[in-house]
Amino acid sequence: MKRSAINKVIGAAKLFFNQNGWTLPPSPRWDVTDFGLDSFLASGLVLVNLAEEVEYCEKLMYAVKNQLTPAHTHKKKKEDIICRIGKLVIQLWSKDPKKGESGDSFNVKINGVFCLVKSGDTIHLSAGERVTIVPGIWHAFYPSSEECIIGEVSTANDDLNDNFFSDAEVGRFSEILEDEPAIVKLVSDK
Numbered sequence: 001m002k003r004s005a006i007n008k009v010i011g012a013a014k015l016f017f018n019q020n021g022w023t024l025p026p027s028p029r030w031d032v033t034d035f036g037l038d039s040f041l042a043s044g045l046v047l048v049n050l051a052e053e054v055e056y057c058e059k060l061m062y063a064v065k066n067q068l069t070p071a072h073t074h075k076k077k078k079e080d081i082i083c084r085i086g087k088l089v090i091q092l093w094s095k096d097p098k099k100g101e102s103g104d105s106f107n108v109k110i111n112g113v114f115c116l117v118k119s120g121d122t123i124h125l126s127a128g129e130r131v132t133i134v135p136g137i138w139h140a141f142y143p144s145s146e147e148c149i150i151g152e153v154s155t156a157n158d159d160l161n162d163n164f165f166s167d168a169e170v171g172r173f174s175e176i177l178e179d180e181p182a183i184v185k186l187v188s189d190k
């Protein structure tokens with residue numbers, strides 16, 4: 001991803017957080033990724049790591065309509081994905097989706113209540129709603145509103161070692177082409 005594109009999306013995220021009353025902490029820990037696919041609007045995410053503790057983590061995320069966070073799972077992290085502002089679609093699978101339809105059903109907590117879902121089902125979240133994802137459940141998400149603020153509250157987060165993507169082409173962090181000075185330092189910047 002070009003540094004100029006990263007600077008631009010940070011500006012757009014900041015504006016939308018601000019317009020919706022989500023005040024960022026001083027010196028936010030920004031993380032912008034195109035998941036290594038070089039097509040940020042199709043696959044990408046802006047994240048702010050609000051809390052990063054040994055036991056728990058909290059993130060605030062920003063994405064635009066149809067911008068996909070590709071199918072992945074975590075071996076250790078349990079997380080709530082929360083639609084804060086806008087509309088969010090989240091797809092869940094019991095197994096790696098590249099291995100095809102499993103036909104399995106499993107229980108997942110939606111707004112704190114266990115619901116039976118079929119592997120591959122999509123769940124539509126409005127502002128205030130959440131899904132609880134336990135380790136081993138595969139998930140992908142994208143906004144169905146023009147813009148979306150997404151929350152994440154989880155156990156310990158280890159983005160380097162605990163993201164397993166279905167598509168082998170996907171990577172967690174972007175290669176950055178330095179075409180202008182960075183306006184912020186990303187978590188992945190040296």
Ligand SMILES: O=C(CO)[C@@H](O)[C@H](O)CO
Pocket residue numbers: 059069072079081139152159163172
């Ligand atoms: O876990 C999630 C979303 O489910 C994010 O915190 C990761 O950083 C995405 O790779």
